[in-house]
Amino acid sequence: MNLDKVICPCKKVKRKAIVKAIAKGATSLKAIEKQTGAISKCGKCKKDVKKLIKRLEEA
């Protein structure tokens, strides 16, 4: 997985920022939004963030 890929163009949040937020204890979408800013603007990246969480859980 390319962790440098931008998952949220609005906030320029990369996948690795999401990974980091989870590592720091973010357990919900809300917590990830708070820590990274992803999802907080248009919300279009929400499904991608969800997918990423799922992929990380399965890995």
Ligand code: FES
């Ligand atoms: S793409 Fe993430 S808030 Fe718009």
